[in-house]
Amino acid sequence: MSAPAQSTLSVPSVPHWVGGKTVTGPLIRTGDVYNPSTGAVSARVPYASAEELDACVATAKAAFADWAATPALRRARVLFRFRQLLEAATDEIAAVISSEHGKTLADARGEIVRGLEVVEFACGIPDLLKGEHNENVGTGVDAYSLRQPLGVVAGITPFNFPAMVPMWMFPVALACGNTFILKPSERDPSTAILLAKLLHEAGLPAGVFNVLHGDRTSVDGLLQHPDVAAVSFVGSTPVARHVYLEGTQRGKRVQALGGAKNHAVIMPDADIDDTVEALLGAAYGSAGERCMAISIAVAVGDACADQLIEKLLPKVKALRVGVPTDSATEMGPLITGEHRAKVCDYIESGVGEGAKLLADGRPGFAGKAGGFFLGGSLFDGVTPEMRIYREEIFGPVLGITRVPDLESAIKLINAHPFANGTAIFTRSGSAARAFTSAIEVGMVGVNVPLPVPMAFHSFGGWRNSLFGDHHIYGREGVRFYTRLKAVTQRWPKDVKSSAEFSMPTMK
Ligand code: NAD
Numbered sequence: 001m002s003a004p005a006q007s008t009l010s011v012p013s014v015p016h017w018v019g020g021k022t023v024t025g026p027l028i029r030t031g032d033v034y035n036p037s038t039g040a041v042s043a044r045v046p047y048a049s050a051e052e053l054d055a056c057v058a059t060a061k062a063a064f065a066d067w068a069a070t071p072a073l074r075r076a077r078v079l080f081r082f083r084q085l086l087e088a089a090t091d092e093i094a095a096v097i098s099s100e101h102g103k104t105l106a107d108a109r110g111e112i113v114r115g116l117e118v119v120e121f122a123c124g125i126p127d128l129l130k131g132e133h134n135e136n137v138g139t140g141v142d143a144y145s146l147r148q149p150l151g152v153v154a155g156i157t158p159f160n161f162p163a164m165v166p167m168w169m170f171p172v173a174l175a176c177g178n179t180f181i182l183k184p185s186e187r188d189p190s191t192a193i194l195l196a197k198l199l200h201e202a203g204l205p206a207g208v209f210n211v212l213h214g215d216r217t218s219v220d221g222l223l224q225h226p227d228v229a230a231v232s233f234v235g236s237t238p239v240a241r242h243v244y245l246e247g248t249q250r251g252k253r254v255q256a257l258g259g260a261k262n263h264a265v266i267m268p269d270a271d272i273d274d275t276v277e278a279l280l281g282a283a284y285g286s287a288g289e290r291c292m293a294i295s296i297a298v299a300v301g302d303a304c305a306d307q308l309i310e311k312l313l314p315k316v317k318a319l320r321v322g323v324p325t326d327s328a329t330e331m332g333p334l335i336t337g338e339h340r341a342k343v344c345d346y347i348e349s350g351v352g353e354g355a356k357l358l359a360d361g362r363p364g365f366a367g368k369a370g371g372f373f374l375g376g377s378l379f380d381g382v383t384p385e386m387r388i389y390r391e392e393i394f395g396p397v398l399g400i401t402r403v404p405d406l407e408s409a410i411k412l413i414n415a416h417p418f419a420n421g422t423a424i425f426t427r428s429g430s431a432a433r434a435f436t437s438a439i440e441v442g443m444v445g446v447n448v449p450l451p452v453p454m455a456f457h458s459f460g461g462w463r464n465s466l467f468g469d470h471h472i473y474g475r476e477g478v479r480f481y482t483r484l485k486a487v488t489q490r491w492p493k494d495v496k497s498s499a500e501f502s503m504p505t506m507k
Helices: 050-069 072-088 090-101 105-122 164-175 190-201 216-224 237-249 272-288 302-317 337-352 406-414 429-438 474-480
Strands: 016-018 021-023 030-035 040-046 133-138 141-149 152-156 179-183 209-211 228-234 253-257 262-266 294-300 356-359 377-380 397-403 421-425 443-446 482-490
Touching: 016 050, 016 190, 030 090, 040 090, 050 141, 050 152, 050 179, 050 209, 050 216, 072 090, 072 105, 072 164, 072 190, 090 105, 090 190, 105 164, 152 164, 152 216, 164 179, 164 190, 164 228, 164 474, 179 216, 190 209, 216 228, 216 237, 228 237, 237 253, 262 272, 262 302, 262 406, 272 294, 272 302, 272 397, 272 421, 294 302, 294 406, 302 356, 302 377, 302 397, 337 356, 337 397, 397 406, 406 429, 421 429, 429 443, 474 482
Parallel strands: 152 179, 152 228, 179 209, 228 253, 262 294, 262 421, 294 397, 377 397, 421 443
Antiparallel strands: 016 021, 016 209, 030 040, 133 141, 141 482, 356 377
């Protein structure tokens, strides 16, 4: 955060999107957006002032009544059109994601598809909003329930999925009849504006979807605003906890998804070649900047660990690190130089704490083309006391932890403060069944390294990986973005009433 530096005055600034159009503020506080492949500043992002935030909330509030009263079928039709436009614009959006985030184009396209699936789910909203009905709960009395939207809801999102994570939220929120304010990550803010333009083109009325840029000040502003009814947050655990506590104490509904440290258990009977390929993608894809990335491989038995290392290590050393637009690249740069330095610090700390660094991603990639590149690192002998075991690194670093049996693996995972995703690799149905039943983690894969639930299920972790009662998207999303109303009715023409002074019971 700073007043614009001389060197960045020439770069374009990313606008807000409020009331169906772009809005460029006075640029009093701004942040730098980098091209991680070159290290150069590619844009400036404005941080909304308190007045801009108030105006944005007022716009979303003013749009709420009409949008909530729009039949769900018509709201769904806007999303159908958005879905078509989104599919057609996939390459354009992927290029923007890749240029600001650094992930490969194929990976960027993949996140758009995962977001698009939530749009498709939300297109079924007329069915999803159906309530329950009982005829004649008492003589001439009927009871039914319905779900109604909350009002203005805010979505606060992280840098690592600038298209998919917002689309975990707004398609369902809008379909339910809410109006929405997206506060995207200030590190890759441009994708949000492209999505806003497509929603507008799809026929979404002005003010129903808004994008407000900013840093922690804007987040706190949204949390404190009395006209924001609910907040969906995805990001790191300390911020998720802060958002949950601040939001709920002001009476808002909050779902706050936090960080992760995902373990994969490798059983001695696993198909080792398949497992190695799965681990490579899950640990090093998107340079490890995924909340579902596998960062700890728990090998059951020394023989299993040794076999795993023998096959995995040469492949980690051969990972193709490069610019994300090159189709041969497997791993692009990290998001910022600061984040790269933090990941390197973790590698140093692992060495200092006695883990065995089998592959070191630091040399050879530092400063490549001026970008924030880092190769893949692999540790053996990672133990639960080490920082590289306890904390989320969020980079291309995989640790191997050795345990004697499945029971020890389950105990280890259940004791970790993070509990987002986990996986087991095995050929044994009974081991897989024991694992899926006893493991205390929100999302579980069996021979599936990244068990990200489909749009018609719901996504969420346990313990420090999620604060709140609802997972995100799917039916959980519909529940989160609506409140339940129960109606009991009778028509006096059919039934004569007389005053009742005791608790009413049905006759
Ligand atoms: P982050 O917590 O730094 O930022 C997330 C959002 O919070 C951004 O919009 C940012 O502007 C805002 N923010 C940052 N600091 C804040 C503060 N002190 N007060 C209020 N708001 C603040 O996260 P990030 O670095 O952008 O993303 C990476 C993190 O997100 C990782 O921890 C990753 O595991 C997590 N993540 C979790 C999931 C999940 O589903 N559980 C998904 C994606 C990413």
